[in-house]
Structures are given as structure tokens and as C-alpha cells.
Amino acid sequence: MSTSSKSKTSDQDMSRWQAFVHRCQTCKACPLAVSRKHVVVWRGGINAPLMILGEGPGAEEDRLGKPFVGRSGQLLDLLLSIFEFTEDDYHIANIVKCRPPGNRVPTPEEAAYCQPLLSEQLRLVRPKVYLLMGATAYRYFTGEDNAISRVRGRWIVSNNCYILPTFHPAYILRDPRKKTLMWQDFAMLREKMEELLLMPPLYRGTSS
Numbered sequence: 186m187s188t189s190s191k192s193k194t195s196d197q198d199m200s201r202w203q204a205f206v207h208r209c210q211t212c213k214a215c216p217l218a219v220s221r222k223h224v225v226v227w228r229g230g231i232n233a234p235l236m237i238l239g240e241g242p243g244a245e246e247d248r249l250g251k252p253f254v255g256r257s258g259q260l261l262d263l264l265l266s267i268f269e270f271t272e273d274d275y276h277i278a279n280i281v282k283c284r285p286p287g288n289r290v291p292t293p294e295e296a297a298y299c300q301p302l303l304s305e306q307l308r309l310v311r312p313k314v315y316l317l318m319g320a321t322a323y324r325y326f327t328g329e330d331n332a333i334s335r336v337r338g339r340w341i342v343s344n345n346c347y348i349l350p351t352f353h354p355a356y357i358l359r360d361p362r363k364k365t366l367m368w369q370d371f372a373m374l375r376e377k378m379e380e381l382l383l384m385p386p387l388y389r390g391t392s393s
């Protein structure tokens with residue numbers, strides 16, 4: 186269970202959240218609205234201290250209306266469970282909330298249209314720590330264009346928040362040799378959550 190001081194959701198928070206979700210579900214601001222099956226808003230806790238951001242929904246996410254529920258999501262969930270994150274600890278979302286056809290990268294225009302919704306989501310959830318998964322999430326979130334392999338595993342501190350870029354799980358599925366690096370990033374993430382008193386210490390065994 187999360188030790189976050191804001192783990193309880195007030196009625197006011199809940200009604201704001203429901204209004205936000207309704208706004209997302211009825212959004213037709215960009216051309217991605219035409220081909221989507223579902224608007225994919227989030228999964229996890231709505232007051233979670235950790236925000237996990239990916240690029241955009243894929244086919245399974247579009248079908249089910251939740252982010253990271255396909256093969257990439259299974260790998261993400263495995264890592265989250267190994268490091269004992271619960272649903273109250275994280276909030277998973279994407280740069281764009283509707284599926285780009287053929288799983289292409291969202292265009293800058295699509296990301297810009299969706300950005301006000303993401304900003305509102307961040308204001309409502311108020312995370313302290315961010316995990317940016319993949320080059321697209323990193324680029325659109327930070328405005329920087331560095332290769333993800335160069336910036337992953339290094340903390341960025343901005344506005345009193347801690348931001349950690351890492352690989353997208355789909356990349357690890359294509360190139361399993363990078364799995365160890367992503368594992369290291371999750372270990373760093375877990376340690377930061379503890380350091381900030383956002384999660385209880387993880388049992389790491391004894392050195393005998």
C-alpha cells in the first residue's frame with residue numbers, strides 16, 4: 186500500500202476527475218478521434234505519486250480503453266510487481282489518448298492538441314515522480330530531442346519533481362539484451378520513491 190500523504194480521494198477530487206474523464210471521452214479535437222474505438226485515459230490510482238507516461242494507445246489499448254494492456258503492458262506490469270508497486274502507487278497514461286492508425290508515432294500536431302488534456306491530468310493527479318517510457322514520451326514531455334539511450338537512467342529535476350526517462354517496453358521486447366538496463370532504471374525509480382517517502386522500503390534480502 187502507498188504511504189503517500191494524498192492517497193485518499195475526496196468527493197471533490199472524484200467529481201473533478203469524473204468531469205475530466207468525460208471531457209477526454211468526448212474529445213474530437215484532432216483527427217485521431219475519427220478512427221479510435223476508445224479514448225484511453227489512464228489506469229492505476231488517481232492520486233498516485235508516480236506518473237508513468239508512454240507514447241499512445243496500440244490496438245489492444247484502443248480495443249479495451251486502457252493503457253499498456255498488450256504485450257508491452259505485460260512487461261511493464263511484471264516490472265511493477267517485481268518492485269512491489271501497487272495500483273495506488275502509479276498512474277499510467279500516454280502523450281495522446283487516441284490510437285494513431287497503424288501504431289505510428291503521434292505527430293507533433295496531435296501531441297499538441299492532446300497536451301491540454303494531459304496537463305489537466307497532471308494537475309489532478311499531482312505526481313511527484315515521472316517515468317517517461319520511450320523516445321516519444323521523452324521528446325514530447327521534455328521538449329528535448331536526445332536519443333533515449335543517452336538520457337535513460339538519469340534523473341531530471343524540474344519544478345520540484347523527479348523525471349526518469351527509460352526505454353519503452355516494446356523496445357525491450359524487440360531487443361531483450363536491453364532488459365538489464367530497464368531493470369536498473371526500475372531499481373533507481375524504486376529507490377527514489379523510498380527516498381521521498383512515497384513508498385515503504387523494499388525487502389532487498391540480507392547480506393550474510
Ligand code: SF4
Binds near residue numbers: 283
Ligand atoms: S488524441 Fe487527444 S486531442 Fe486527439 S481526439 Fe483524442 S483525446 Fe482529443
